[in-house]
Amino acid sequence: MPVYFFANRDFLGYNSVKRTSNHSEQRLFREEVLSFTSHIYMTLATLCRRRHKVAFKSRTESEIQFAIPSAKGCLRNGISGKIIRQGKHMIIEERMSAFINSFDRGNTPFLDEIEKEALETQVPIIRKSMQSLLKFLLVTVKPKRILEVGTAVGFSALLMDTYSPEDCRITTIEKYEKRIPVARENFRRAGAEDRIELLEGDAAEILKTLEEPYDMIFMDAAKGQYIHFMPEVLRLLKPGGLLISDNVLQDGDIIESRFAVTRRNRTIHARMREYLYELTHHTELETVILPVGDGVTLSTRK
Secondary structure, three states, rough: OOOHHHHHHOOOOOOHHHOOOOOOHHHHHHHHHHHHHHHHHHHHHHHHHOOOOOEEOOOOOOOOOEOOOOOOEEEEOHHHHHHHHOOOEOOOOHHHHHHHOOOOOOOOOOHHHHHHHHHOOOOOOOOOHHHHHHHHHHHHHOEEEEEEOOOOHHHHHHHHHHOOOOOEEEEEOOOOOOOHHHHHHHHHHOOOOOEEEEEEEHHHHHHHHHOOEEEEEEEEOOHHHHHHHHHHHHHHEEEEEEEEEEEHHHHHHHOOOHHOOOOHHHHHHHHHHHHHHHHHHHHEEEEEEEEOOOOEOOOOOO
8 A cells, every 4th residue: 555645835835935936946946846746755755664655645736746666675766767766866877877987988197197196196196987987078179278277196188188189279267276286297297387387266256357258168166156157157158168067966965955965065965956057048059968077067158
C-alpha cells in the first residue's frame, strides 16, 4: 500500500511570496519548494526502508502535488527525472565518466607534468572531460583573443595556448598571491610569456579596465562571483564570441534546496542558480548547460 503525506503551501509561506510582484522572488521560491520537497521525499523514503511508494497527494489547488516512486535503491524525481542514489547527486555516473575519458589522447608531456604537480599540491585544475571539451572548442572556434578569469597555476591557460592558433593571445587574471609566482614560472618554462599576459588582482576591478573584445572568455574563478563578473564579461565578449563557465553544477549540490546545502555554501548556491538563470534567459545570449566535469555552460553572444 502506498504511504501518503500531505503538505500545504501556506505552511511553506507560499501565499506571502505569491502576493509579491517580484517575479524573480516567485520563481526562486518555487524552485526552493520543489527542491526542498524533493529532499523530504528522499528522507521519508529512507525512513520507510524504500519499501513504499512515497507521494504528496493533492486535495486542493493550494497543496503541492507530485510523486517519487522508490525502486532498487534509487529515487527518481518526478519533475526533472534526475536520478538520486544513496543521497548523492550524480552529475554523470563514475564508470561512464572513466569510460569516456579512456578515449582521450592526452596532452603534451609538459602539460601532464603541470597537471601532476597541481594535483600533488591540491591545486584545483580543470577535469579531464573539461580538458577534452576545451580542446575541441579551441580547434572549432579558432580564437585569436582569449580572456581567462581564474589562472590558478596556469594549467588551463597553457592548455589553451597549446591548442589554439599560433597567433592567439591570452589574458588571464589571478587574485591569489601564492599561486601567481607559480603560474608565472610555468609560463616561463613553457616559453609562453610573450603569448600569455597575467594580470594580478581582483577580477571585479581588472575587468573594468579592459577594452579589447575577446573571441573566447573562460570563467574558472570563485563561483560565487560569476554573477558579479557577468556585466563586464558580456561587455568584453564580441558578437559571435563564446563564453565558457566551468564548475556550474557544484558536484550536484545545485539541484538541492538551500536547506540541504551546508550553511557556508548557501550564498554560492544561490548566486550560481541566479547566474544560470541569467545566462539562459539573457536576450543577447544563447546558452546550453552540459553535465561535463562539474558542469559547464557554453554561451554565444548573438
